[in-house]
Amino acid sequence: MKTFLFLLALLPATAMAADATKNPQFVAGRAALEQALDRPQPGRHARNIILFIGDGMGINSVTAGRIFAGQARGLDGASYKLSFETLPFGGFSKTYSADKLVTDSANGISAIMTGVKTINAAIGVDDTVRTKDCQSALSARIETLAEQAKRSGRAAGVVTTAGITDATPAGAYGHVPFRGWRADADLPPDAVKAGCVDLARQLVEAPDAVRMDLAFGGDLQDFVPVGTGPGKRADGRDLTKTWLARPGARYVTDAGALSSLAPRGGPVLGLFASGDLPSPVDTDLHKNVPTLVEMTSKAIDILAAKKTGYFLLVESASIDKWHHANNAYRALTDVDELSKAVRAAMDKTDPNDTLIIVTADHSHGLVISAGSSREEPITGLVRNHGVNLPDGNGNPRTTLSYATGPGGPRDGVARPIPDEAAATSPDYRQPALVYMESAQHAGEDVPVYSRGPDSDLLTGTFESSYIYQVMAHAFSPADGPRLAKPVKTHRRRHAHGR
Ligand SMILES: [Zn+2]
Structure with missing residues (x-):
């Protein structure tokens, strides 16, 4: 780039058909370069780490999500930037x-949380585990980064728009050979006999030394007994009471109560729905349910009030949930929700002492096909300034489609041909190549965005398990995975440990 600029400067102006250096894109690009050249080297000690997971947010979801978010604000979608796209x-x-x-x-x-890949459906265990085999899980158990953070004297919390016993939030505190073991009724008798307990109990009953200080999400049914509201616990336990039995503990169930929580220490449990939290698109269902940004902001305030340093896992779960339904409108809405939550975290923290990482656990099979002019809605038909650009059969086609999912052709029945109003409606399911009741995840690499201490170590292409190494190092440059006690002072820089 520098050589190119140098050569450009040597050319006589008359040899140029246009003066690119005056082009607004060129000027913006030059400013971005200046900013990159001035970027300070990140430090090597993180007081706090906030890990954001856009569940199912492949690079295709980021691109479609930024276009969707920009267009929703009446701006050019293609050049819009999600908050985490500004991370260095x-x-x-x-x-x-x-x-x-x-x-x-x-x-x-x-x-990401243990540094060791395991088999699909297993959590907080190594790769010797066998699926649904309790005994194998007990010997394969590995402490998570959140638990290690707790053990080193820091605070730890987990926030999600899914149920709090769903796989991603369980990654902070859970150890199971099968993700479906969410309430006691989900465990087979042999697993109970062998000593395994459900994820809801693991969250609430973990020893003081490693228990989460804060958990916000859905899945109330996994915490209360049958006969109590949506309760599905067969053991008669009310885990919300167990939680509240601890000194200073608090429990909230709606957005109003969440917003009035004072930012002080003491364990806080927030269960805002039975199952996953509804989409903010569904405003009637979402009444008095907190948004991801509200939960994230409150979580940061509460954890920061402990003054010990903290680890926080935040999941925007619904990106994945709605991709599974081929409903791009709600999936991309949740990319925007994630962007807002990351913005709140960026505004509330100091890049000198807080490592922020934004990534995904896996991708989804979303494709953005060519043809539409820039102003056309990303969820709509392929159109050039309002004129349909049809498929090879002469029918309208959509810009977004999926590899698999419920939008696929079922038993040879062709999908109805969409019009622009149908395709842009929030309930529309984009077409899929292969019919499946639920869309399958996709396997391409996912992006990792970061800022703060050690963020420069998250460059290039690496294993998902390497993200653990960087987080552990940021918390403890000298000791690596054996996490050191948090440093008391802000902005203290350590020499690189190894
Ligand atoms: Zn999924």
Whole structure:
């Protein structure tokens, strides 16, 4: 780039058909370069780490998500920037699991939180585990980065728009050979006999030394007994009472109560729905349910109030949930929600002491096809300034489509041909090549965006499990995975440990 600029400067102006240096894109590019050249080298000690997971957010979801978010604001979508696209460092994570080419969310998060890939559907255990085999899980158990952070004296929390016992949030605190073991009724009798307990109990009953200080999400049903609202616990336990039995503990169930929580220490549990939280697109369902940005902001305030340094895992889960349904409108809405939550974290923290990482556990099979002019809605038909550019059969086609999912042709029945109003409606399912009740995850590498201490180590292409190494190093440059006690002072820089 520098050589190119140098040569450009040597050319006589008359030899140029146009003066590129005055082009606004060129000027913006030059400013971006100046900013990159002035970028300070990140430090080597993180007081805090915030790990954001856009579940199922492949690079295709980021591109489509930025276009969607820009257009939703009446701006040019293609050149719009999501908050995390402004983070200075980026790399690619290889997400495959110990046994599969394409990972699920369980191994996806487990690899990041423990440094070891496991088999699909397993969490917080190494690759010797056998699926649904309790005994094998007990010997394969590995402490997560969140638990290690707790053990080193820091605070730790987890926030999600899914249920709090879903695979990704369970990656902070859970150890199971099968992600479906969410409440006691989900465990087979032999697993109970062998000593395994469900994820809801693992979250609430973990020893003080490693228990999460804060957990916000859905899945109320896994915490309360049958006969109590949506409760599905067969053991009669009310885990919200167990949680509240600890000194200073708090429990909230709606957005109003969350917003009035004082930012002080003491464990906080927030269960805002039975199952996953609804999409913010569904405003009537979303009444009094906090948004991801509200949960993230409150979590940071509470964890920061402990003054010990903290680890926080934040998942925008619904990107994945709605991709599974081929519903691009709601999936991309949740990319935007993630962007807002990351913005809040960027505004609330200091890049000198807080490592922020934004990545995905795996991708989804979304494709952005060519043809549409820049102003055409990303969820709509392929159109050039309002004029349809049809498929090879002469029918309208959509810009977005999926490899697999419920939008596929079922039993040879062709999908109805969409019009622009149908395609841009929030409920539209984009077409899929292969019919499946639920879209399959996709296996290409996912992007990793970061800023703060050690973020320069998250460049290039690396294993998903390497992200753990960088986080552990940022918390403890000299000791690596054996996490050191948090330093008391802000902005203290350590020499690189090894
Ligand atoms: Zn999924």
